[in-house]
Amino acid sequence: MLRFKTTFVILTALYLGLSGCSKEIDTQTNNPLPSWNDGSAKQSIINFVNEVTDENNPNFVKPADRIATFDNDGTLWSEQRYYFQLFFAIDRVKALAPEHPEWKTEQPFKAVLENDMETLISFGEHGLIQLVAATHSGMTTEEFEQIVNDWINIAKHPRFNRPFNELVYQPMLEVLNYLRANGFKTFIVSGGGIEFMRPWVNDVYGIPSEQVVGSLGKVKFEMRDGKPVLIKLPGIDFIDDKEGKPIAIHRFIGKRPIAAFGNSDGDLQMLQWTAAGDGARFMMYVHHTDAEREWAYDRDSHIGRLDKGLDEAIEKGWTVIDMKNDWKVIYPFEIKK
Amino acid sequence: MLRFKTTFVILTALYLGLSGCSKEIDTQTNNPLPSWNDGSAKQSIINFVNEVTDENNPNFVKPADRIATFDNDGTLWSEQRYYFQLFFAIDRVKALAPEHPEWKTEQPFKAVLENDMETLISFGEHGLIQLVAATHSGMTTEEFEQIVNDWINIAKHPRFNRPFNELVYQPMLEVLNYLRANGFKTFIVSGGGIEFMRPWVNDVYGIPSEQVVGSLGKVKFEMRDGKPVLIKLPGIDFIDDKEGKPIAIHRFIGKRPIAAFGNSDGDLQMLQWTAAGDGARFMMYVHHTDAEREWAYDRDSHIGRLDKGLDEAIEKGWTVIDMKNDWKVIYPFEIKK
Numbered sequence: 001m002l003r004f005k006t007t008f009v010i011l012t013a014l015y016l017g018l019s020g021c022s023k024e025i026d027t028q029t030n031n032p033l034p035s036w037n038d039g040s041a042k043q044s045i046i047n048f049v050n051e052v053t054d055e056n057n058p059n060f061v062k063p064a065d066r067i068a069t070f071d072n073d074g075t076l077w078s079e080q081r082y083y084f085q086l087f088f089a090i091d092r093v094k095a096l097a098p099e100h101p102e103w104k105t106e107q108p109f110k111a112v113l114e115n116d117m118e119t120l121i122s123f124g125e126h127g128l129i130q131l132v133a134a135t136h137s138g139m140t141t142e143e144f145e146q147i148v149n150d151w152i153n154i155a156k157h158p159r160f161n162r163p164f165n166e167l168v169y170q171p172m173l174e175v176l177n178y179l180r181a182n183g184f185k186t187f188i189v190s191g192g193g194i195e196f197m198r199p200w201v202n203d204v205y206g207i208p209s210e211q212v213v214g215s216l217g218k219v220k221f222e223m224r225d226g227k228p229v230l231i232k233l234p235g236i237d238f239i240d241d242k243e244g245k246p247i248a249i250h251r252f253i254g255k256r257p258i259a260a261f262g263n264s265d266g267d268l269q270m271l272q273w274t275a276a277g278d279g280a281r282f283m284m285y286v287h288h289t290d291a292e293r294e295w296a297y298d299r300d301s302h303i304g305r306l307d308k309g310l311d312e313a314i315e316k317g318w319t320v321i322d323m324k325n326d327w328k329v330i331y332p333f334e335i336k337k
Numbered sequence: 338m339l340r341f342k343t344t345f346v347i348l349t350a351l352y353l354g355l356s357g358c359s360k361e362i363d364t365q366t367n368n369p370l371p372s373w374n375d376g377s378a379k380q381s382i383i384n385f386v387n388e389v390t391d392e393n394n395p396n397f398v399k400p401a402d403r404i405a406t407f408d409n410d411g412t413l414w415s416e417q418r419y420y421f422q423l424f425f426a427i428d429r430v431k432a433l434a435p436e437h438p439e440w441k442t443e444q445p446f447k448a449v450l451e452n453d454m455e456t457l458i459s460f461g462e463h464g465l466i467q468l469v470a471a472t473h474s475g476m477t478t479e480e481f482e483q484i485v486n487d488w489i490n491i492a493k494h495p496r497f498n499r500p501f502n503e504l505v506y507q508p509m510l511e512v513l514n515y516l517r518a519n520g521f522k523t524f525i526v527s528g529g530g531i532e533f534m535r536p537w538v539n540d541v542y543g544i545p546s547e548q549v550v551g552s553l554g555k556v557k558f559e560m561r562d563g564k565p566v567l568i569k570l571p572g573i574d575f576i577d578d579k580e581g582k583p584i585a586i587h588r589f590i591g592k593r594p595i596a597a598f599g600n601s602d603g604d605l606q607m608l609q610w611t612a613a614g615d616g617a618r619f620m621m622y623v624h625h626t627d628a629e630r631e632w633a634y635d636r637d638s639h640i641g642r643l644d645k646g647l648d649e650a651i652e653k654g655w656t657v658i659d660m661k662n663d664w665k666v667i668y669p670f671e672i673k674k
Binding site for chain 2: 064067141185194195202208209210211216219220221223227228243246247250251252253269272276
C-alpha cells in the first residue's frame with residue numbers, strides 16, 4: 001500500500017509536470033496571497049473563492065461561470081495624475097514632431113513639446129483624445145503593435161526610473177494567479193486602448209489578448225499589394241469607461257462577472273453590474289492610500305477619482321483595499337532583488 | 338516493470354478521468370473525423386493539425402496562438418434562402434402583432450403576417466434590419482436571452498420539422514472537437530446577432546459565450562429600481578460581415594487566426610486575413626452541393642452567395658468541401674437514431 005501510494009505520488013507529479021495541469025493543486029497552498037497583510041481585505045478574497053469553488057456550498061459556481069474582471073489603470077498598474085498611456089502619447093508626439101512643424105504652435109501639441117504638463121492637463125479629456133487621435137493612427141495595426149512593444153521596452157517612469165510595466169501591483173498579480181488557479185477566467189476591462197494593452201499584458205499579467213477588453217479606435221480594412229491590412233484611423237469607436245464597462249462586458253464576454261476589481265468612479269458601473277447578479281459576488285476597490293510607496297488620492301483626484309464609488313462601496317459592504325495597510329509590497333521589484 | 342506500467346496506466350487513467358485533462362490523449366485517436374469520407378478535404382485538415390502541433394515541425398504553433406474562427410450560418414448550421422435568425426424575427430413579429438395593429442398595413446410587417454415570403458425577401462437587407470430593429474429591442478438583455486431560449490426550444494424548421502439547433506453539421510462538430518482536442522481555441526465569427534447565438538451555441542458547439550463574435554445591436558445602461566440593466570435599442574452598432582469580420586477578429590480576439598472556416602463571400606475577408614499571416618494556414622469553404630440532403634447553391638444565391646470566394650479559393654488552393662461527396666452525414670440526427 002505504501003508502495004502504491006509512493007508510485008502514485010511520483011507518477012502524478014510526473015504527469016502534472018508534463019501536462020501543465022497543475023492548477024488545481026496550487027489552490028491548496030496555504031498562503032496564496034503572500035504580499036497581503038492578514039486582515040479583512042485578504043480574508044474576504046479567500047472566503048469568496050472558498051465559497052464559490054466548494055461543490056457543497058449553495059453558492060458554488062461552475063468553472064465556466066467563474067468570470068473575474070479587472071480594471072487596469074490604478075487597479076493592476078499605477079496611474080497618478082496621468083494614465084501611463086498618456087506618457088506613451090507624449091513620447092509619440094515628440095517622435096513625430098519633425099513631420100509636424102505646425103505642432104510648435106498648436107495646442108495641445110505645443111504643451112507636450114514644451115513639457116508643460118500643467119497646460120496639457122488643462123485641456124482635459126478632449127486634449128487627451130486629440131493626442132491619441134494624432135499619434136495612434138495612420139499605420140497598420142501590426143505597425144502600431146510594434147511601436148507599443150518598442151516603447152514598453154524602452155520608456156521609463158520619471159519617478160521610479162523603471163519600465164512602466166514593472167509598476168504593476170504585486171498583490172494584484174497574486175490575486176490574478178490565485179483566481180486562475182481556482183478555475184477563474186480573468187479579464188481586463190479597461191478604459192485604456194485595447195491595442196495599447198494587448199502587446200504586453202500577457203507577459204505581465206498572464207492575460208491573453210482575447211481576454212482584454214478596452215476602448216476601441218476606428219479601423220479600416222484595406223488591400224495593399226494584394227495583402228489585407230487593418231489601418232488605424234483617428235476616430236474613437238467606443239470608450240470603455242463608466243456605463244461603457246457593463247456594455248463591453250456584455251458584448252465581449254457575454255456573461256456577468258462574479259468578481260470585479262476597480263479603483264475609481266469609472267469602475268462603479270462594472271461593480272454595480274457584477275453585484276446585481278445572483279449568488280455570491282465579490283466587488284473590490286483598490287483605495288490609493290500610500291503616498292510614500294505609491295500615491296494617495298481619491299475624492300479630489302482628476303484622474304482615477306474615487307468618490308461616489310467609495311460611498312457606495314462603504315454603504316454596500318464591498319471590499320475596499322487600504323493599499324498602505326493591506327499590502328506588504330506594492331511592486332514586484334521590491335521583492336525581486 | 339510490467340507492474341509499474343500497469344500501475345501507471347491505471348493511475349494516469351484515473352487522474353485523467355478526475356481532472357478533465359484528457360484532451361491531449363484524444364488527439365491520438367485514429368479517426369477524429371468519422372463523418373467525413375476519405376479524400377483531400379479531410380486529409381487537408383488532418384495534415385494541417387499534424388503540422389502545427391508537431392514541435393519538430395518548422396510550422397509548429399504554440400497552443401496560445403492556435404486560434405480557429407468559424408462563420409455560423411451555412412458553415413456550422415444551415416441557411417437557405419433565409420438566415421435562421423429571420424425565422425426567429427418572423428415568429429417575434431407574429432407574437433408581437435396584437436400590440437402593433439399598424440403592422441397589418443405596414444411593410445415589411447404586412448408580408449410577414451400574410452406569410453408572403455416572396456414579398457418579404459424583396460425588401461432585402463433593409464427589410465431584415467427593420468424586422469430585427471422592431472423585434473430585438475425594447476427589453477433588457479436578460480429578457481431577450483430568455484426569449485431566444487424559449488424560441489430555440491420550441492420552433493421547428495419547416496422542411497425538417499426539427500429544432501433549428503439540430504440542423505448543425507455533424508462533420509463540422511467533429512472539426513470543432515478535433516481542433517480543441519489539439520489545443521485550439523475555437524471562435525464563432527458570424528454576421529448573426531451575438532445575443533441571438535450566445536444562449537444556445539455552448540450546448541450545441543461547445544463554444545462559450547466569450548468566444549462568440551457577431552453583429553452588435555445598440556444597448557443602453559440604465560438603473561431600474563436601483564438595479565442596473567442593459568436595455569436593447571433598435572439601432573445596430575456593428576455588422577460582423579465581409580470587412581467587418583477581420584475588424585471584429587482584431588477587436589475581440591486580438592490575434593490572427595491560423596485557421597478559418599466559411600461558406601460565402603461574406604467570409605472572404607476573414608479567410609484572406611487568416612491567409613495573410615506567416616507559417617502554416619488553413620482556409621476552408623463549405624460548398625453547398627447537396628440538394629437532396631441539404632441544399633445546393635453558390636454563385637446565384639441571394640443569401641450565402643459563394644462567388645468571388647469560390648474563385649479565390651480555387652486560385653489559392655484553399656480547401657473547398659464538396660458537401661455531397663465529402664460528408665457521410667449532414668446532421669447529427671442522421672446518426673443518433
